[in-house]
Structures are given as C-alpha cells and as structure tokens.
Amino acid sequence: MKCDVAVVGGGPAGWTAAVHLAETGLSTVLIGPDPFARWPNNYGAWRDEVEDWIDTLEHVWPRVEVRLDADRFHVLERSYVRFDNHRLQSKLRERGARAGLEILSCSVHKALHSPEASTLTLDDEGTVTATLVVDATGHRPALIHTARGRPPGIQVAYGVQATLEGGVIDRDRMLLMDFSADHLPADDRDPPTFLYAMPLAGDDVFVEETSLVARPAVDLELCRRRLDLRLAARGWRLGPVKEIERCFIPMGGPEPAAQRVVAFGGAAAAVHPATGYMIANVLRAGPRLAKAVSSVRDQREPTRWSRAAWDATWPADRRRAWMLYRYGMEVLLSMGISSTAEFFDTFFKIDPDHWQGYHSGDIKSGQVASAMWAVFMKASPRLRWQLMSKGFYALMPAWAS
Ligand SMILES: Cc1cc2nc3c(=O)[nH]c(=O)nc-3n(C[C@H](O)[C@H](O)[C@H](O)COP(=O)(O)OP(=O)(O)OC[C@H]3O[C@@H](n4cnc5c(N)ncnc54)[C@H](O)[C@@H]3O)c2cc1C
Numbered sequence: 001m002k003c004d005v006a007v008v009g010g011g012p013a014g015w016t017a018a019v020h021l022a023e024t025g026l027s028t029v030l031i032g033p034d035p036f037a038r039w040p041n042n043y044g045a046w047r048d049e050v051e052d053w054i055d056t057l058e059h060v061w062p063r064v065e066v067r068l069d070a071d072r073f074h075v076l077e078r079s080y081v082r083f084d085n086h087r088l089q090s091k092l093r094e095r096g097a098r099a100g101l102e103i104l105s106c107s108v109h110k111a112l113h114s115p116e117a118s119t120l121t122l123d124d125e126g127t128v129t130a131t132l133v134v135d136a137t138g139h140r141p142a143l144i145h146t147a148r149g150r151p152p153g154i155q156v157a158y159g160v161q162a163t164l165e166g167g168v169i170d171r172d173r174m175l176l177m178d179f180s181a182d183h184l185p186a187d188d189r190d191p192p193t194f195l196y197a198m199p200l201a202g203d204d205v206f207v208e209e210t211s212l213v214a215r216p217a218v219d220l221e222l223c224r225r226r227l228d229l230r231l232a233a234r235g236w237r238l239g240p241v242k243e244i245e246r247c248f249i250p251m252g253g254p255e256p257a258a259q260r261v262v263a264f265g266g267a268a269a270a271v272h273p274a275t276g277y278m279i280a281n282v283l284r285a286g287p288r289l290a291k292a293v294s295s296v297r298d299q300r301e302p303t304r305w306s307r308a309a310w311d312a313t314w315p316a317d318r319r320r321a322w323m324l325y326r327y328g329m330e331v332l333l334s335m336g337i338s339s340t341a342e343f344f345d346t347f348f349k350i351d352p353d354h355w356q357g358y359h360s361g362d363i364k365s366g367q368v369a370s371a372m373w374a375v376f377m378k379a380s381p382r383l384r385w386q387l388m389s390k391g392f393y394a395l396m397p398a399w400a401s
Pocket of ligand 1: 008009010011012013014031032033034041042043044045106107108109136137138139142245246247248249264265266267271276277278279280
C-alpha cells in the first residue's frame with residue numbers, strides 16, 4: 001500500500017492526527033492492532049480547552065473544588081468535563097470515513113527510510129510505503145528514537161467507578177484535588193496523594209487516589225489503600241465496582257529531537273510535565289500538524305515534510321515552555337504533603353489567567369514564566385525558598401546530574 005502519510009497508533013493522538021491529515025486531502029492510513037477498540041482511559045479536561053468537541057462529552061461540571069486540608073479550599077468558577085470515549089471515537093471515525101481515511105488493523109514492526117519514502121513492515125508481513133510516518137504509539141513509542149536524558153516523573157493513580165451507596169457528594173462540582181490527610185497517621189502522609197472525584201449520572205461516582213508526580217513512581221497499591229481509607233473517612237460507601245482505572249503516566253521526560261519519523265501525543269512526550277494532562281493539547285495540535293504537512297505537500301521530499309511537522313508540533317518556544325514546566329515538576333517532586341498543600345493554595349490564589357494558562361500547556365514560554373513569577377510573589381518565604389532551590393535540577397543538562 002502507498003500513501004502520503006501513515007499514522008501508527010489508534011489512541012487519541014493517532015486518530016486526531018490521522019483525521020486532520022486526511023481532511024486536508026492527504027492520502028492517509030491509520031495503523032493499529034485494534035484501531036476501533038474502546039480507549040481504556042477516562043479523559044478529563046477544562047471545558048474551554050475543548051470547545052470544538054462539546055458534542056463528545058459525557059459530563060460537564062460548572063465548577064471545580066480544590067481542597068488542601070480541613071480549613072483551606074478553593075472553588076474555581078471554571079467548567080470541567082469528562083469525555084465520552086464512545087462519542088469521541090465515533091466522531092473521529094465518521095470524520096475519518098468522510099475524508100477517505102484508510103484503516104489497517106495491524107502492528108508495525110519497523111520503519112526503513114530512503115530519500116524518496118519510508119516503508120513500514122507490519123506484523124502480517126505486509127508493507128506500507130509513505131512519504132511521512134507519524135508515530136502515535138503512546139508513552140513507549142515503537143518507531144521514534146527517544147532522547148536520552150533525565151528520567152521522567154511518573155503520575156500514578158488508582159480509580160474506581162461505582163454507585164455511591166452511602167455518604168453525600170456535591171453533584172454540581174468536580175473535585176480536582178483533595179490533599180486532606182487527617183485520616184492518615186502523621187508519619188504516613190508522604191509521598192502526598194490526593195483524591196480526584198467526579199459525581200456522574202444517577203448516583204455514580206468516579207473516585208481516584210492520585211500521586212501527582214513522583215520519581216520513582218509510587219506503588220499503585222499505596223493509592224489503592226489510601227483510596228479505601230479516604231472514602232471511609234469521608235463516609236462514602238461504594239456499591240459494586242463498575243470500572244477500575246490504573247494510571248501510569250510518564251511526565252516531563254526529554255522530548256524527542258526532530259527526526260525522520262514524527263512523534264505525536266504520548267510518543268512525543270507531550271504530556272504536560274506538571275499536571276499529567278494531554279488530551280486537550282492533542283486535540284488542538286491535530287490541525288496544526290495537518291496544516292504544516294499540507295503546506296509542503298507539493299515538494300515531495302520526505303525530509304521537508306518531517307521538518308514541517310516537527311516545527312509545528314515542537315516549535316522552539318514550546319521546548320522552552322516545556323523546560324519551565326519541568327522546573328515546576330522538579331519542585332513538586334521535592335515536596336511533602338504540607339508544602340504541596342501550601343503550593344496549591346498559593347497557585348490557585350494567583351490571577352485565574354495565569355493559573356489557567358499554566359495548566360493548559362498551550363501558551364508561550366513567557367506566559368509560563370509570568371505565571372511562575374506570580375506564584376513566587378504570592379508565596380511565603382518558606383515556599384519561595386523551595387521554589388528557588390528545588391527546580392534547578394531541571395535546568396541543568398542531564399549529563400551534569
Ligand atoms: C489511565 C490514564 C488516564 C489518563 N487521563 C487523562 C486525562 O484525564 N486527561 C488528559 O489530558 N490526559 C490523561 N492521560 C494522559 C494521556 O492523555 C493518555 O496517556 C493518552 O491515552 C495518550 O494518547 P496516545 O494516543 O498518545 O497514546 P495511547 O492512548 O497509549 O495509544 C497508543 C496506541 O498505539 C497503539 N500501538 C502501540 N504500539 C503499536 C505498534 N507497534 N503498531 C501499531 N500500533 C501500536 C496502541 O495499541 C494504542 O492504541 C491519561 C493517561 C492514562 C494512562
């Protein structure tokens with residue numbers, strides 16, 4: 001099979017890239033072992049970042065709560081959403097079909113490149129020849145040469161969806177973070193974990209105990225055990241489990257250097273290094289990728305197509321922004337429960353434009369720096385010292401650490 005672009009991977013990144021590329025008229029093939037399988041993860045995002053996908057949402061909450069402890073909390077007047085994976089996948093599938101996107105159910109083994117094209121070998125021995133290959137195979141990319149550098153931090157979470165049979169939950173807000181730890185012995189509160197909770201339709205809830213970021217990763221079992229303790233402390237009793245989510249997300253690893261195969265989504269280390277979010281950014285980056293490739297389509301030189309795609313997805317300023325976010329991640333990695341709570345108490349007191357921009361991962365590096373400066377200015381002397389001293393590791397070259 002021959003095509004303009006072969007997109008490898010049938011997760012959110014692969015489908016988003018493939019649909020947008022096909023819609024520009026490039027002949028595009030999406031390849032994955034089971035491209036129509038339901039995505040297993042639950043995806044949440046801020047509503048204003050996914051306006052184009054409103055018809056694919058399962059639930060929208062008008063406001064969000066962040067709780068630091070029994071006394072300190074913030075109610076954020078910003079709407080939060082959970083995607084309905086079935087609707088999102090159906091929409092992408094329909095748009096893909098209309099645009100002539102071809103789908104192959106196969107795994108890709110390897111890619112060989114010549115000056116004229118790239119050839120992918122599939123597990124059924126077939127081959128696909130394409131001018132451009134996009135690797136969207138997730139956090140363990142199949143084709144990209146990953147950059148060497150400092151290992152990523154890891155977000156770990158254990159989540160359960162079930163009916164809430166006992167206890168009360170405020171149904172018009174989602175709980176983004178609850179760091180309260182009174183239910184844990186004083187010497188067992190680190191590493192910090194928090195509750196992420198979504199009241200869903202009927203009496204259902206999704207509750208997840210999350211380690212925001214740690215290196216090495218916290219044990220999933222710790223999250224599971226703490227979730228039980230926290231639910232008991234809140235007086236929440238769950239009915240039979242409907243779904244379990246086990247979350248392991250690498251964050252802030254070195255982003256890949258530009259190369260012949262283009263990385264997209266998790267394969268491109270595109271997860272926000274300080275929050276673990278990615279889905280909204282991938283949905284926004286799809287059109288940018290497609291526009292960039294389409295703009296050089298008349299020059300049938302594979303290396304030009306790759307360069308245009310890399311420049312669109314990892315422009316120099318985004319790499320600078322990512323370095324600042326990694327600074328933020330290193331600070332978080334160093335903090336125990338009381339500093340973490342103090343940090344987020346300060347973070348959500350800064351101007352909403354600042355923290356919202358910082359969270360989005362789709363702003364200029366200068367804006368990231370302004371948000372960080374705003375936190376610094378609001379911080380206590382003790383927190384300022386941590387902000388100054390703990391993140392520098394991220395700015396040092398990896399070989400120096
Ligand atoms: C449990 C969990 C919850 C998350 N929740 C959120 C959230 O709420 N909000 C948010 O913004 N982000 C979230 N993330 C982070 C991020 O958005 C997800 O990891 C997202 O799934 C990454 O998308 P992806 O398409 O890059 O990779 P994946 O979803 O991992 O998809 C990769 C695809 O590539 C295929 N593949 C792999 N190898 C090959 C091969 N050799 N040949 C062909 N195909 C191959 C796989 O079968 C798979 O379909 C979450 C992550 C996890 C793990």
